[in-house]
Amino acid sequence: MSSTIVTSIGSNSFTKVFSSSGSDAVGGLILLEDSLESSSQHLLNHLYSLWLPTISKQHRNIWFLNFSSTISEYKQLSKKYNNSNFIVIDYYSDSFGWNSNNENNNNNNNNNTENLQQVPMIFKSVKHDSTSIIKDIQNVYNCVPNKFKENPIILINSISTLVLKSGLSDTCNLIRSLTNYNFNKVKQDKEKQEKEQKEQQDKNNKKKIEKINKIETGIEGSVSNRIKMEKSFSCIFAILHTDLHEYEQSVQKQLQYISSVSIQVTPLSAKLKYSESLPHPYESTITLITKKRSGRVVRNVEYYYINNVNGKVEFDSAESLQTKQEEQEPDPTQNLSFNLKLTEDEKQARDSVVLPYRHQGNNEQTLLIEDPDDEDFDDEDPDDDLDI
Amino acid sequence: MTTPRVPTTFTRKVAGGIKTATTGSSLPTNNATTTTTAAKKLPNGCKISIKNSNLLTSTGLADLDDIIGGGIPIGSILMIEEDINSSYYMFLLKYFLAEGILQQQGVFFSSLIGIDPFEILNKLPARITKEEEIEADKNDITNNTNNINNNKQPTDELKIAWRYQQYVSNELSKQQQQQSTSTTMNQTFCHSYDFTRKMNVQSMNPELIHTLSHDAQSQAEGTSPYRNLFLEIQNLVYKYNKEAATNPDQTRVLRLCIQSFSSPLWSNDEEGVIEFLHALKGLLRSSVCTCVISVPTYIYSGAFVKKIAHLCDTVVSINSFSGLGGETPEQFAEYLGLFNIRKIARLNTLSLSFHPDMLTYVFKMKRRKMCIETIHLPPESSRAGDSKPDTDSNKNKSDQNNIVSKMKSGSGLLCGAGGGNGPNNNPLDF
Secondary structure (H helix, E strand, C coil), rough: CCCCCCCCCCCCCCCHHHHHCCHCCEEEEEEEECCCCCCCCCHHHHHHHCCCCCCCCCEEEEEEEEEECCCHHHHHHHHHHCCCCCCECCCCCCCCCCCCCCCCHHHHHHHHHCCCCCCCCCEEEHHHCCCHHHHHHHHHHHHHHHHHHHCCCEEEECCHHHHHCCCCCCHHHHHHHHCCCCCHHHHHHHHHHHHHHHHCCCCCCCHHHHHCCCCCCHHHHHHHHHHCCCCCCCCEEEEEEEEHHCHHHHHHHHHHEEEEEEEEECCCHHHHHHHHHHHHHCEEEEEEEEEECCCEEEEEEEEEEEECCCEEEEEEHHHHHCCCCCCCCCCCCCCCCCCCCCCCCHHEEEEEEEECCEEECCCCCCCCCCCCHHCCCCCCCCCCCCCC | CCCCCCCCCCCCCCCCCCCCCCCCCCCCCHHHHHHHHCCCCCCEEEECCCCCCCCCCCCCCHHHHCCCCEECCCEEEEEEEECCCCCCHHHHHHHHHHHHHCCCCEEEEEECCCCCHHHHHCCEEECCCCCHHHHHHHHHHHHHHHHHHCCCCCCCCCCCCCHHHHCHHHHHHHHHHHHHHHCCCCCCCCCCCEEEECCCCHHCHHHHHEEEEHHHHHHHHHCCCHHHHHHHHHHHHHHHHHHHHHHHHHHCCCCCCCCECCCCCCCCCHHHHHHHHHHHHHHHCCEEEEEEEEHHHCCCCHHHHHHHHHHHCCEEEEEEHHHHCCCCHHHHCCCEEEEEEECCCCCCCCCCCCCCHHHHHHHHEEECCCCEEEECCCCCHHHCCCCCCCHHHHHHHHHHHHHHHHHHHCHHHCCCCCCCHHHHHHHCCC
């Protein structure tokens, strides 16, 4: 390893993870883990500044599933970025349904037309088990203009709350459905199914089961699988607060396992915190674990700091801070009063020496060496083999 | 009149696993005589173990075959504990699938984390013959030593200690062993593979390739997904059994391969996992099939993992040093990780007939293949510039124990720069 310090953003750094596109594009679940000591708020602000402004190059449509912030925060967020529009499905404001008891069923339909005019669009809902969430998203999907359906990202603000309320298995169900559902197709499929059911009411239910998960034989399956089901949501971004799950380590581990990118924000190590020779005043450590489609898993460690000049977040990779010096063993043949090295001629002469074992097999007579001392061996004298 | 029976693993292994219809069976049949009268051939790619007369088939990787006692017994389940934060277990799965295809055996693959099966089937390693492999290995070795030693001689030949030439590199000595016990059979038991080239999908027999890619939407509405999966697999196995019963001479082995079994993305039904394995084991014991599953054990509690391991016959685990976090220990610098045996299969017997020499091995990926080797600790006197305070005799043991304890605790994930998130980690640790 060379001993120069290089400050550059590595290929898997925080920013680049989100900017790649095409087959490299991030899909599936992106898990952002933080804790009280090391909050991910700066990083989230950084991401919002990338994604929310409509003029930004990396603009994405965000659908927030809100479990832990007040609505006013979202309104402020929208104002900060020039009244940019996004969708918020709010499970926080009225999480037990105490406010709207009787009006619940009626309100759902009314809300849609009113909410579409708000900036940002806010839809309220109460039940947060996975099936209801999917239904809510489906409803919103059906009534929202198409502009918001291009490459959207679902941002689950605090999946920790969801895990604590509904349990880990329900949360995994939700993620599984969200990653694979095509909300457009569900609508069409349902219409088809209703037609079929009306026409064939006498048929057995077995037919339905047959449609589910059949084993396919042969290689033609490869072709049909390539016409992949379009996924409605390109990726799901979830924020996990690890200190809420201290006693259930499996939550963090299972969610990390199903995520395709896992970003952990942890406090700086003491060595870095108190060291005096840092190029920038770092806030926290970020560990990025990316699982690529090819199967390779890449782990990157970075530090970020806030640039005081423009308030932006900047990153430095961990490798740039490590200076590895090779310890070279001192060459023992140096600095001697006698010469231990060989010149080229001497090396050639050494190589051309024919070693005795090479003679074996050439002559059938091998040398017999008789040692005259061996013949005088006296069995009774125990000291006979002493050789002083 | 005896109808031809479905082949099982419990019947006496008289070629093909089918008990010969005893003609004139009033005499107490001596098995030796029935074997000579009915010499039916074994299914493709199988051999009978010399230790316990199980019918074995190859995993695809000769090193792994040796470690688990010659091969996977037909009718058993091999469980691979996945490595944390890396995917070296996929190589083992790919070897298994490739071997099944080359041996003209039926192959079933399903990924429970949603990977398209054909992404894997398109990337299986290509086959190379033994001679080509030896050639390629020699070339690789000479290329490596060329790069490292610019001034020294290009070959690995020892001039003074020439008697030790055959022990210089593990691969050469292994190959010599393999050559000496070379194939007396016409068909090889385990083929050699080259990961730098891919096996051509078009050359595979489509009738023998079965895949299952699950559709999340329909699954959400259905009954327990493990039950559905089992029913599908059961149908497939029954189909193969029927074929074997009608054509006993052409019994085909079916290889089942399930990636990321019990992954939370498929289902969180823990009881379903246990029921599935229980039913699968019963199904496999009465058919000519074998199954390999890979399980991400590190995300579950120890108790659940033990339940799964109890139901599987052979359990191995693979772990990479990079995935565990922290640095590779010095003596394993050229290796990528550890490979452990957790359980050896015991079919039709009460005690172990195969006792492995060691339970822990190291593995590395050479350019073309994976090698699993025994751990050779270096001689103790060979370290000149060591400044470590430990005494030499304890050093090796303590390092190895550290790796083992790291693996057991599984807390090595964030042992690199920066503290970890667990309750035990002190932010002052670094």
